Amino acid sequence: MKISLLTFAFFILSSFGAKACGICGALMPGYIVASDKNHWISTGCRYDGFGVFPGFSGSSIQMQHLDLQAKVMIKNKVEVIAMLPYQIVSARSEKYVLKQYSGWCDFTLIGRRVFVKRDKNRAMRLAVGGGVELPAGNRKGEKYEPLMQPGSGSLDWIAGGTFGVRNRNLGLNSQLQLKWNGVSQDREHRANSIDFAAEGFGEKQLGKGIFIQPKCGIFGQFSGRSSVSGEVDSALSNQCYMGTSAGVNLGNKKWFINISMRKSIWNNAQNRDNNYNFGCNISLYYIL
Numbered sequence: 194m195k196i197s198l199l200t201f202a203f204f205i206l207s208s209f210g211a212k213a214c215g216i217c218g219a220l221m222p223g224y225i226v227a228s229d230k231n232h233w234i235s236t237g238c239r240y241d242g243f244g245v246f247p248g249f250s251g252s253s254i255q256m257q258h259l260d261l262q263a264k265v266m267i268k269n270k271v272e273v274i275a276m277l278p279y280q281i282v283s284a285r286s287e288k289y290v291l292k293q294y295s296g297w298c299d300f301t302l303i304g305r306r307v308f309v310k311r312d313k314n315r316a317m318r319l320a321v322g323g324g325v326e327l328p329a330g331n332r333k334g335e336k337y338e339p340l341m342q343p344g345s346g347s348l349d350w351i352a353g354g355t356f357g358v359r360n361r362n363l364g365l366n367s368q369l370q371l372k373w374n375g376v377s378q379d380r381e382h383r384a385n386s387i388d389f390a391a392e393g394f395g396e397k398q399l400g401k402g403i404f405i406q407p408k409c410g411i412f413g414q415f416s417g418r419s420s421v422s423g424e425v426d427s428a429l430s431n432q433c434y435m436g437t438s439a440g441v442n443l444g445n446k447k448w449f450i451n452i453s454m455r456k457s458i459w460n461n462a463q464n465r466d467n468n469y470n471f472g473c474n475i476s477l478y479y480i481l
Contacts, residue, residue, distance in 0.1 A: 231266065231480055231481075232266055232481040233263070233449075233478050233479060233481055234262070234263045234478075235260070235261075235262040235263070235478045236260065236261055236262075236476070237260045237262075237451070237474055237475055237477060238260075238474065239256075239257070239258040239260055239472070239473075239476075240255070240257055240472060240474065241255070241256040241258075241469065241471075242254070242255050242469075242470045243255075243256075243469060253470070254285075255283050256280060256281070256282050257280070257281045257282075258278045258280050258298075259279040260276065260278045260476065262274065262275065262276045262277075263275050270306065270307055271304060271306055271307065271322075272305050272307055272320060273303070273304050274302070274305075275301070276300070276302075276303075277297065278297075279296070280296060280343045281294075281295040282294050282295070282343070294342075295343065296343035296344065298343050299329055300327045300329040301324060301325070301326045302324050302325055302327070303322065303351065304324055305320040305322030306320065307320045314360060314361050315359065315360050316357075316364075317357070317358045318355075318356070319355075320354055320356075321353075322352075322353075322354065323350065323353070325348065325350060325351065326350075326351065326372075327348065328344060328346050328348055329344065345374065345377065345383060346378055346379060346381065347374055347375035347376055347381070347383070348375040349372060349373065349374045349375055349383075350372070350373045351371070351372050351373075352370070352371045353369045353370035354369060355367065355368045362395055362396040362397070363393070363394070363396075364394050364396075365391065365392070365394075366391070366392045366394070367390065367391040369387075369388070369389050370387070370388045370389075371386075372388070379421075380421060380423070381420075382419060383419055384417045384419040384431075384432065386417070387415045388414045389413055390412040390413075391411055392408050392438060393408065393409060393410060394406050394407065394442070395407055395408075402446060403445050404444065405441060405443050406443075407440075408439065408440055408442065408453075409437070409440075410438045410439075411435065411436070411437055411438070412435070412437075413433075413434060414432065414433065414434055414469070415432075415433045417430070417431065418430045433460065433461045434457050434459060434461070436456050436459075438455040438456075440452050440453025440454060441453075444478075446480065447479070447480050448479050449477070449480070450475070450476070450477055451474070451476045453473065453474055454472070455471070455472045456470075457469050457470050457471065
């Protein structure tokens with residue numbers, strides 16, 4: 194049972210896609226941690242694919258990220274999470290790379306108050322708070338298409354929380370995030386958004402303290418109006434999509450690997466050119 198409670202400390206919701214540097218408003222990763230004393234550092238690779246690149250039939254927009262993350266617990270009651278992704282974005286036709294840009298994305302800092310309750314067989318955790326996304330990303334040189342811009346150029350605010358519950362070897366994780374985007378120096382305002390995710394999991398011990406956790410769930414996003422110089426940007430406004438996720442976690446009390454995939458199953462047809470399509474990621478977490 195001691196090992197079972199320790200493995201619950203390493204659950205994450207990163208299968209829901211992290212965030213695409215504040216550009217598409219995708220979901221921040223949530224952390225379901227039963228042990229309040231755990232700090233960790235993490236690195237991972239992530240791929241996200243979107244719809245048709247404007248003006249090119251049969252094309253797509255593809256994002257690759259290197260994610261750097263860290264979490265610190267303060268007095269076992271507050272978690273502080275820092276994130277800094279590096280992004281490579283390419284617009285591709287069936288045969289050629291149409292455009293490609295790269296650079297550091299905006300720096301994100303999140304703080305949450307943590308509430309934990311557990312007994313011999315059950316554990317429950319609620320974390321509520323908010324944070325800020327600083328306009329530190331690359332916006333130099335050519336003015337990129339909004340979906341391909343590594344840095345948003347605006348100061349953005351985040352609020353929300355995570356909730357996780359576990360009974361023996363089965364459990365459920367969930368997350369809700371609200372994001373308010375500022376206006377950049379180029380007078381671009383990316384749509385405010387609401388993101389949600391939920392994921393069920395099971396666990397099996399493999400011996401020598403190593404566990405494996407298959408998981409599956411749902412995710413989605415609803416966003417409002419985007420604008421440039423006060424004029425509505427219809428291509429990036431009122432985007433909505435929902436999808437499914439599946440993956441596996443593998444680790445022990447010192448390290449943790451997350452492998453996951455996610456697929457959009459519905460989006461509003463009006464904005465299909467820029468809606469989320471498919472994604473996958475692999476991340477390694479080291480518990481300090």
